[in-house]
Amino acid sequence: MNTPVLEGRIALVTGGSKGIGFGSAQRLIEEGAFVYITGRGKDALDAAVARLGSSAVGIEADASSKADMTAVAERIKQQHGKLDILFANAGLGHATPFPDLTEAQIDKEFGVNFKGVILTVQSMLGVLSHGASVILNASITADMGLPGFGVYAATKAAVRSLARSWTTDLKDRDIRVNTISPGVVPTEGYSDEQGMTQADVDAYVERVSKEIPAGRVGTSREMGDALVFLASDASKYVRGIDLVVDGGMTRVYAGKA
Ligand SMILES: NC(=O)c1ccc[n+]([C@@H]2O[C@H](COP(=O)([O-])OP(=O)(O)OC[C@H]3O[C@@H](n4cnc5c(N)ncnc54)[C@H](OP(=O)(O)O)[C@@H]3O)[C@@H](O)[C@H]2O)c1
Numbered sequence: 001m002n003t004p005v006l007e008g009r010i011a012l013v014t015g016g017s018k019g020i021g022f023g024s025a026q027r028l029i030e031e032g033a034f035v036y037i038t039g040r041g042k043d044a045l046d047a048a049v050a051r052l053g054s055s056a057v058g059i060e061a062d063a064s065s066k067a068d069m070t071a072v073a074e075r076i077k078q079q080h081g082k083l084d085i086l087f088a089n090a091g092l093g094h095a096t097p098f099p100d101l102t103e104a105q106i107d108k109e110f111g112v113n114f115k116g117v118i119l120t121v122q123s124m125l126g127v128l129s130h131g132a133s134v135i136l137n138a139s140i141t142a143d144m145g146l147p148g149f150g151v152y153a154a155t156k157a158a159v160r161s162l163a164r165s166w167t168t169d170l171k172d173r174d175i176r177v178n179t180i181s182p183g184v185v186p187t188e189g190y191s192d193e194q195g196m197t198q199a200d201v202d203a204y205v206e207r208v209s210k211e212i213p214a215g216r217v218g219t220s221r222e223m224g225d226a227l228v229f230l231a232s233d234a235s236k237y238v239r240g241i242d243l244v245v246d247g248g249m250t251r252v253y254a255g256k257a
Contacts, residue, residue, distance in 0.1 A: 004032030005232040010080045012036045012072070014063045014120055015090030017044040019187030020137065023220025024087055024227045029055045031228050033085060036076060038063065063090035064116035069123035082129040085231040088120045089137040092193045093152030106151050113155035117162065131174040135230045136163050138179040138242060140250045160242050167240035176239050178230050183246025184208050184217040213254045214247030
């Protein structure tokens with residue numbers, strides 16, 4: 001059996017009760033980390049912690065609230081005195097035809113995906129350890145034009161930019177900041193946020209899989225695998241990058257020559 005690469009590390013995953021955040025928390029724990037997960041819904045958090053086991057704690061907190069994230073930082077400081085891995089993962093998006101886009105939707109997506117990421121990382125500055133790894137969840141949509149996802153994609157492009165700026169802001173503390181850009185990963189968000197039925201998801205997965213060199217969509221655990229790399233000492237010399245985890249979808253032509 002391989003030695004766990006994150007033994008003794010303390011981690012925070014925002015939006016860890018479902019989807020990519022949950023799969024990532026699972027992988028961090030398997031590699032020896034103790035993981036705090038956040039989310040707004042208590043029931044989902046409790047269910048997630050029950051599955052993750054004794055190396056996980058759930059905290060109800062809205063990632064777009066400075067007060068909530070400050071309270072999360074205080075709790076981690078009191079209980080463990082340090083934070084080694086921060087995955088700012090909480091985010092959402094909804095496909096909306098451009099003419100139908102409302103101010104409320106723009107505010108919601110920027111509020112969580114952009115402002116929330118800033119407030120999350122800023123709130124943790126006092127507890128992040130020297131040499132910590134900060135990972136922001138971006139998206140392949142930051143590189144693509146995708147119908148109805150203009151605002152969402154723009155928030156994710158902004159997140160990639162933040163990672164590069166913060167790499168310089170935090171270099172004296174040897175804190176690394178990188179982004180991960182998942183490809184197509186069917187999660188609870190496809191129904192909860194985007195309102196897709198299971199039949200919609202199945203049809204989409206079948207269609208899009210043909211455009212992915214790997215021949216299939218990704219899983220939350222596979223995003224967690226990439227996260228473990230960015231969280232661990234194996235990526236000590238990796239700073240300010242965007243790690244695209246999309247089965248080759250945005251970098252490789254999947255058709256015939
Ligand atoms: N799935 C994909 O195909 C895909 C692709 C590229 C990028 N991403 C990115 O990956 C991240 C996770 O997506 P996902 O598909 O795993 O979503 P998901 O299945 O909907 O899970 C989202 C998680 O975030 C929590 N959350 C949402 N808003 C929050 C807030 N304001 N504060 C705290 N927690 C919040 C949710 O719990 P509550 O609702 O209870 O708060 C839930 O635990 C997002 O940043 C998304 O943009 C996803």
